[in-house]
Amino acid sequence: MxxxxxxxxxxxxxxxxxxxxxxxxxxxxxxxxxxRKPSQAINYLGDRKLEDLVPKKIGSWEYLTSSGLVVPTEDALSAALYSQLVTRVYTNGTDAPMMLLVAQGGGQSGVLQIHRPEFCYPAGGFELSAIVPVPLPVAGSAIDVNRLTATLPGRAEQIVYWTRVGNHMPVTWAEQRMAVAMDNLKGLIPDAVLTRISTIDTDGDAAFARLADFAEQLLVRMGEARKILIA
The missing domain is CATH 1.20.5 (Single alpha-helices involved in coiled-coils or other helix-helix interfaces)
Structure with missing residues (x-):
């Protein structure tokens, strides 16, 4: 038994x-x-400073101030997201000022997050229109950007923005995360840059034409350094 x-x-x-x-x-x-753990960093900025590379004169537009833009709240999250952040307001003496924000994240962890306008503007009380992907003509070609309008009582801000993640130009948040994942699988740690340009105008089409011209002038003025902003 x-x-x-x-x-x-x-x-x-x-x-x-x-x-x-x-x-x-x-x-x-x-x-x-x-x-497959990411080990090779993609960082087009390197040791350079955005503050030095973003020109203070862009076509007929000249630097006015660094304040007055809608920016992420100063909390631990936003501090962790950006390695460098440049905010500029430009004027040509005739049209409404152009507001430029460029944020770069080193992506040292391989997991990149960027404060897109659809997050930081509502935090400031703005209501947003639908976000529409559109081609933005620049330097004889075109890049895909997002276009939207942010409104407060008495204020309509027309916005275009785009992101570069490594050698990718993702338009949506899902595409942005996919770009990071694809590079990570290749052993790469991509940096990321958000470029946002906006102006106050109730006429969205007229504002978009000026925003497109400003963006093209910015990229032309930056020369080879424009690779920091676009792939």
Missing amino acids: AERDLAEHRPVPSLDRRRFLIGGLLAAGAATAYA
Whole structure:
């Protein structure tokens, strides 16, 4: 009787083999994940400063001030997101001022987050229109940007913005995360840059024409350094 009880409690060989196979698969998965751990950084800014690279004169527009823009709140999250942040207001003496924000994140963890306007403007009490992806003609070509309007009582701010993540130009938040994941699988840690240009005007189409012209002048004026802003 005792021998029968002992036999019934002995491990079943098939179960042992199954555990061994599962353990091997887990170990292989862990090894693969480690081998694919991002290690090579993509950082087009390098040791340079955005403050020095973003020109203070852009076509007929000249630097006026660095205040007055809608920016992320000064909390621990926004402090962690940006390696560098430049805010500028430009004037040409005739039209409504142009507001420029450029934010760069080094992406040292490989997980990049950028405060897009659809997050920081509502935090300031603005209501947003639908966000429409549109081509923005620049330097004889075009880049895909997002266009929207942010409103407060008595204020309509027309906005265009785009992001560069490594060598990608994602338009949506989902595309942005996918771009990071794709680079991570290649062992790359991409940096990310958000460029936002806005102006106050109730006429969205007229404002967009000026925003497009300002963006093109900005990229032309930056020369080779424009690779920091566009892929």
